[in-house]
Amino acid sequence: MDADASDTLKIELDGWEGPLDLLLALARTQKVDLRQISILQLVEQYLAFVHEARALRLELAADYLVMAAWLAYLKSALLLPRNPEETPSPEELALRLQLRLERLNAMREAGARLVARDRLGRDTFLRGVPEGLRVVRKGRYQAEIYDLIAAYGRISARTRPVMHVVAQRDVMTLEEAIERVSELIGARIEWSSIESFLPEGATGTYRKSALASSFVAALELARQGRVEIRQKSAFAPLYLKASA
Amino acid sequence: MTPQDDLTRAVEAVLFASEHPLSVDEIRAHVGQEADVRDALARLGELYAGRGIELVRRGDRWHFQTAADLAHLLRRDREEARKLSRAGIETLAIIAYHEPVTRAEIEAIRGVQISKGTIDVLMEAGWVRPAGRREVPGRPLMYATTAGFLTHFGLASRRDLPGIDDLKAAGLLDPVDLAFEMAGEREEEAADQIETVTDDE
């Protein structure tokens, strides 16, 4: 199947990466600069190749046949009297084909020169056992107070209603206070200071809460007529006594 | 270049590229059996004397290493100013306003999940500390701010933080473009995590 020393190429279908690749190989057999190749001759070469392949009953992929059909059209268009109406003209088509071949050829050669360079790991070598470098970066974080409060404002605006985390606090509710004061008041005959109605040993916030609730409880019981309240002056001690 | 120089170059390259210290015989296997490797090693030793790289003999094997007095250059601690990410500053703000507060509570307030790395960054900065556990199921860790936090932000105490009303008056509660906010979030969370990873570099 190898032709004589002519320009035909060995039929080796596996070797070609598509019709353009085959065309480039054929063009190179013309042994001229790609800028000077004869497109008409190239078309002949390609068609002859395809013809031979089919004579050998080799399966040709569809794209090779499409290219063959297109080249056959190009050939007739180049040979027949030119129809000026026709665009693009066959000369333009031929030029485009030649430009494509030039570009593929350029990249093929560039690739070959690239991989032939002195390559690291093949021709040149890095140090076999570098000690290695370490940069331990330590962040020194920076933020301004404005950033902080603006961030909080942003969150508050974004997520209202805000979930409030209320720490569990020891309080005396109003209901408890009313119950407690009405219970204790029965046993008191004299005026007794409001503090004496607070649970024994109550301290801190619980005591404050109990005092406030007891005061409100006293007002409520006074409204109901069950308790009397006495105070000498503003902020003076407050005394309670059961209503007569 | 003399043949001697050629041999010196060859021995230099072979030692440089080797993955372990080489004996004279091993070097010969590369540069030629007839070579006067000892002579080449002696020349190399002179060439590198006092330089950043030294030719060293260990037992009967030779190798290059960085000069011992320069070892400190190979590991460097570098302190760099870093801006806190948006996730970081928001988390810090929530801790400051609500402390002590658990991570779940921070997330509930922020409306966005926070990565572990975000709180780590705040602790690394010295502004946040663990502050006991909340006595609820799971006993989650609570966080609070530190004295370093007050110092950095120029606050005498946490009470100096402007309240919600102050923020409102300052226009800091004005509605913002929510879609934009949320889009930014996820990226920053991711960035926080990446930061944490690269810290190890």
Place this chain on the structure above:
Amino acid sequence: MTPQDDLTRAVEAVLFASEHPLSVDEIRAHVGQEADVRDALARLGELYAGRGIELVRRGDRWHFQTAADLAHLLRRDREEARKLSRAGIETLAIIAYHEPVTRAEIEAIRGVQISKGTIDVLMEAGWVRPAGRREVPGRPLMYATTAGFLTHFGLASRRDLPGIDDLKAAGLLDPVDLAFEMAGEREEEAADQIETVTDDE
């Protein structure tokens, strides 16, 4: 020893110890922010010129490597890294000489579709990276080469790609459409000139 010599030693040691090529900034991180690293690199370059080890610049990074002419002494028994297919070599060349370039543009030059694996192999080798999208319908991904590509192929920069100036001058890196228009113009110009000449006759 002068301070200059000290710095040169330091840069030498750092480059020597590093596992990868280093940028000037990375070197500064080890030898000091104020250091005139470029000057030290120039001195080192001179010091190592013609030696078995060379200082080389690849992209904006520097490293030591063995001199290329000593390759025969160093080739290892290890099998050579997977050989690139012809499709791989051509695709790499097209990406390197045309970057950034889309898959469709690569295929237009090669005249065949490229299989997904071809670009994957180049990316896996660390020579090719995605480089944004072309703002045309479909927004196809573009590809470009990496710093690792320059390092592996021993190129100081893309300007050192073999023959790139000639290819550029010959218009062989222009797309066919553009080249086609130019060819048309040249012909017209030529025709014009002939006309002019014949006018004079």
